[in-house]
Amino acid sequence: MSEIPSRADVVVIGGGITGCSVLYHLAKAGCNDAILLERHQLTSGTTWHAAALVTVLRGSPTLATLAQYSAALYASLEAETGQSTGWRRPGHLTVAASKERMESLRHSASSARSFGLEVEMITASEVAAKWPLLRTEDLHGALWSPTSGRVDPSDTCQALVKGARRRGARIFENTAVTRFDIADGRIKGVRTAFGTIQCNTVVNCAGLWSREVGAMAGHAVPLYACEHLYMLTDPVAGVTADLPAVRDSDAYLYFREDVGGLLVGCFEPNPKPLPVERLPRDSGFVLMDEDWDHFEPMMKNAIHRIPALETAGMRSFINGPESFTLDSTPLIGQAPEVRGLFTACGMNSSGIVFGGGVGWAVTEWITRGRPPIDLWSTDVRRYSAGDNNLKALSERIPEVLAKHFEIPWPGHDYDTVRSVKRTPLHGELKARGAAFTQRAGWERPAWFSPDGQPAAPDQTYGRPSWFANWRAEHEAARDGVALFDQSPFSKLLLQGRDVAKFLQRLCANEVEVAPGKIVYTSLLNAEGGIESDLTLTRLRADAFLLVTGAQQGVRDTHWLTSNIGEGEHVALANVTSGSAVLGLAGPRSRELLARLTPQDMSNTAFPFGTAREIEIGYGRALALRVSYTGELGWELHVPAEFSVGVFEEIMAAGKAFGLRLAGTAAMGSLRLEKGFRSWGHDIGPTDTPLEAGLGFALRFDKAGGFIGRDALLRKREEGGRTRRLMSFVFDDPDIFAHHHEPIYRNGERCGSLSSASFGHSLGRTVALGWIKGGALADGAILEDRFEIEVAGRRHAATPHVKAPFDPQGSRMRS
Numbered sequence: 001m002s003e004i005p006s007r008a009d010v011v012v013i014g015g016g017i018t019g020c021s022v023l024y025h026l027a028k029a030g031c032n033d034a035i036l037l038e039r040h041q042l043t044s045g046t047t048w049h050a051a052a053l054v055t056v057l058r059g060s061p062t063l064a065t066l067a068q069y070s071a072a073l074y075a076s077l078e079a080e081t082g083q084s085t086g087w088r089r090p091g092h093l094t095v096a097a098s099k100e101r102m103e104s105l106r107h108s109a110s111s112a113r114s115f116g117l118e119v120e121m122i123t124a125s126e127v128a129a130k131w132p133l134l135r136t137e138d139l140h141g142a143l144w145s146p147t148s149g150r151v152d153p154s155d156t157c158q159a160l161v162k163g164a165r166r167r168g169a170r171i172f173e174n175t176a177v178t179r180f181d182i183a184d185g186r187i188k189g190v191r192t193a194f195g196t197i198q199c200n201t202v203v204n205c206a207g208l209w210s211r212e213v214g215a216m217a218g219h220a221v222p223l224y225a226c227e228h229l230y231m232l233t234d235p236v237a238g239v240t241a242d243l244p245a246v247r248d249s250d251a252y253l254y255f256r257e258d259v260g261g262l263l264v265g266c267f268e269p270n271p272k273p274l275p276v277e278r279l280p281r282d283s284g285f286v287l288m289d290e291d292w293d294h295f296e297p298m299m300k301n302a303i304h305r306i307p308a309l310e311t312a313g314m315r316s317f318i319n320g321p322e323s324f325t326l327d328s329t330p331l332i333g334q335a336p337e338v339r340g341l342f343t344a345c346g347m348n349s350s351g352i353v354f355g356g357g358v359g360w361a362v363t364e365w366i367t368r369g370r371p372p373i374d375l376w377s378t379d380v381r382r383y384s385a386g387d388n389n390l391k392a393l394s395e396r397i398p399e400v401l402a403k404h405f406e407i408p409w410p411g412h413d414y415d416t417v418r419s420v421k422r423t424p425l426h427g428e429l430k431a432r433g434a435a436f437t438q439r440a441g442w443e444r445p446a447w448f449s450p451d452g453q454p455a456a457p458d459q460t461y462g463r464p465s466w467f468a469n470w471r472a473e474h475e476a477a478r479d480g481v482a483l484f485d486q487s488p489f490s491k492l493l494l495q496g497r498d499v500a501k502f503l504q505r506l507c508a509n510e511v512e513v514a515p516g517k518i519v520y521t522s523l524l525n526a527e528g529g530i531e532s533d534l535t536l537t538r539l540r541a542d543a544f545l546l547v548t549g550a551q552q553g554v555r556d557t558h559w560l561t562s563n564i565g566e567g568e569h570v571a572l573a574n575v576t577s578g579s580a581v582l583g584l585a586g587p588r589s590r591e592l593l594a595r596l597t598p599q600d601m602s603n604t605a606f607p608f609g610t611a612r613e614i615e616i617g618y619g620r621a622l623a624l625r626v627s628y629t630g631e632l633g634w635e636l637h638v639p640a641e642f643s644v645g646v647f648e649e650i651m652a653a654g655k656a657f658g659l660r661l662a663g664t665a666a667m668g669s670l671r672l673e674k675g676f677r678s679w680g681h682d683i684g685p686t687d688t689p690l691e692a693g694l695g696f697a698l699r700f701d702k703a704g705g706f707i708g709r710d711a712l713l714r715k716r717e718e719g720g721r722t723r724r725l726m727s728f729v730f731d732d733p734d735i736f737a738h739h740h741e742p743i744y745r746n747g748e749r750c751g752s753l754s755s756a757s758f759g760h761s762l763g764r765t766v767a768l769g770w771i772k773g774g775a776l777a778d779g780a781i782l783e784d785r786f787e788i789e790v791a792g793r794r795h796a797a798t799p800h801v802k803a804p805f806d807p808q809g810s811r812m813r814s
Contacts, residue, residue, distance in 0.1 A: 742788070
């Protein structure tokens with residue numbers, strides 16, 4: 001082995017597909033002083049035993065983009081490096097053995113089209129024509145993805161390594177990382193048994209061991225391993241290399257050709273968790289013991305689908321470890337705990353699919369300061385240190401694997417690790433019939449049952465069984481008064497001598513306001529993209545309260561603290577747990593509050609966009625006159641210890657006003673009728689306020705400017721926007737949409753929905769969606785014909801350039 005260098009620009013830890021891809025892209029980007037450290041040999045860990053499918057059909061635009069990038073990269077590497085990757089493109093079939101699965105696949109096909117993927121719904125007879133050995137008489141059809149393919153994982157890594165080495169990158173095998181040198185919150189070096197490497201950037205691609213590597217730097221990487229089983233058969237008559245890969249999700253199985261035989265793998269409903277201490281430390285090419293008893297039910301399913309398997313000989317049985325995350329989505333991005341540390345792991349048995357794209361995205365992030373696409377759904381900062389709990393991981397991760405092939409019903413939750421993160425009002429809400437959903441780890445009521453016995457979650461893409469409850473909650477907010485538990489919203493307290501100057505630089509809106517004023521604002525990146533949107537309340541000259549999304553707390557804290565300048569006196573504290581937030585909404589909310597407080601709640605004394613401390617019951621609250629429902633209302637920030645008592649007082653007084661408890665379903669339908677954007681769903685780091693219809697919250701002329709101002713001015717001078725976020729209302733009241741449905745303008749696909757819900761005040765589904773291309777002026781849009789594809793069928797929809805409900809916003813200002 002050559003001598004370890006004393007310095008490098010970037011150190012990549014882990015020589016699997018992801019690490020090799022990161023190194024290749026770094027070298028290609030001109031970072032020729034990058035090195036890779038592998039504690040055993042390249043491709044050891046999980047890459048070497050991967051099934052190596054490159055299935056581009058994915059459930060989100062982010063994952064679809066990463067998969068498509070990987071496929072294009074693997075197809076091109078041989079021409080560049082001379083090293084074959086084994087790339088073939090036989091396509092992929094997802095078959096449906098039930099009517100419910102077929103309906104789900106139709107929704108998946110529509111989503112795939114919105115991502116720009118080529119897909120087709122085909123009949124059972126067409127499946128038989130593509131796969132003659134497959135039993136098809138019990139199938140309802142299939143989803144065909146012709147651009148999906150496969151590779152040889154070891155050869156692909158060798159091609160990536162060859163391309164990296166040609167550009168000066170170096171690789172050191174049998175070199176384990178033992179610790180990090182960290183000073184002033186930044187990576188300074190990586191220690192090994194062979195010496196210390198000084199560096200400013202490290203990428204953790206350690207796969208199964210990424211949690212342990214992250215822990216060396218105090219970085220939370222919540223992943224956990226499970227055993228993953230597949231078998232390889234001897235050659236089978238009729239099996240050829242051009243056969244598509246097959247997924248039979250109803251049987252928990254996937255198949256592909258392998259040297260004339262078949263690879264038969266499963267994501268079984270009863271997986272076996274694998275604690276890291278059971279993984280042998282002295283071997284990189286890890287396999288666990290064969291477990292035929294565990295695999296036998298899956299084998300019976302396989303024989304049913306491919307009868308030829310009953311007489312096929314077995315070549316080998318693989319039981320290899322795979323790492324999974326809490327939400328079955330990778331962990332990518334900057335570590336919030338230490339500067340210079342990036343994470344790229346937790347691929348959920350899809351490392352080959354995502355590896356190429358992840359290497360590209362992480363390299364762009366390192367070399368250009370931002371990722372090339374919106375990576376929020378995969379961002380490691382969606383989790384806090386509290387989520388990196390070993391007991392929780394060991395219980396949730398097997399369920400993640402078990403649900404890998406389940407139908408992704410709208411609103412369906414995991415069953416494990418529940419009632420862990422509760423608001424102070426959880427017990428009160430549970431006693432009153434709350435049907436809880438889990439958002440960012442928090443237990444939040446989705447809706448309430450009047451009889452206190454909420455039904456189990458529905459398995460439907462259409463009208464849920466609790467529709468009437470949801471409608472009543474929505475209408476209470478529109479016509480009377482409703483109470484929401486908004487406690488999980490992240491609350492950040494910023495204080496210090498320079499806090500106003502600091503926020504003025506980071507916020508696109510004017511924040512130099514008087515104490516007691518509330519400002520809605522975006523935090524932008526240098527390109528004008530929306531890093532967050534939030535409300536900001538000035539408490540004192542040197543103190544502000546920021547309220548942001550429940551899952552954005554870690555990310556927003558990292559963004560804010562990373563932008564504190566040298567010598568600036570600014571302190572930030574996450575105070576989310578210190579208070580409950582009771583959201584009162586509806587035209588009778590003022591009357592109700594007047595019964596509970598001696599303070600004057602009139603529009604003159606307490607106008608929209610202001611905040612005051614009030615007495616309420618036996619407690620006090622910081623009352624914010626804001627609304628995410630579009631109705632008259634307040635957010636009452638009550639100290640946690642007083643919150644239950646205040647809640648009881650509100651409920652008691654509310655009986656006279658028909659007060660109704662309401663959940664996240666009603667909040668979602670209310671905000672969409674008003675066209676209110678949701679960060680992470682409708683807007684994100686690659687969207688600008690000019691495109692998103694948030695130009696009203698920009699103050700280009702404020703003193704000192706703001707991050708992203710120059711980029712927005714350039715875009716405005718160039719025409720402002722090439723895409724636009726719009727509201728849509730379906731013409732047919734019986735159609736339900738959710739998100740990622742394609743939008744068609746005059747018959748041509750022009751965009752997709754970002755979020756949707758049934759609008760009870762409108763009597764039909766309302767949505768937000770992005771459109772691009774063509775004229776984007778109001779008049780041109782309103783003259784054109786729009787349709788939205790839901791489960792393969794197009795439905796007429798009416799665009800709205802203003803909010804579909806109360807477009808002037810008079811109700812919440814009344």
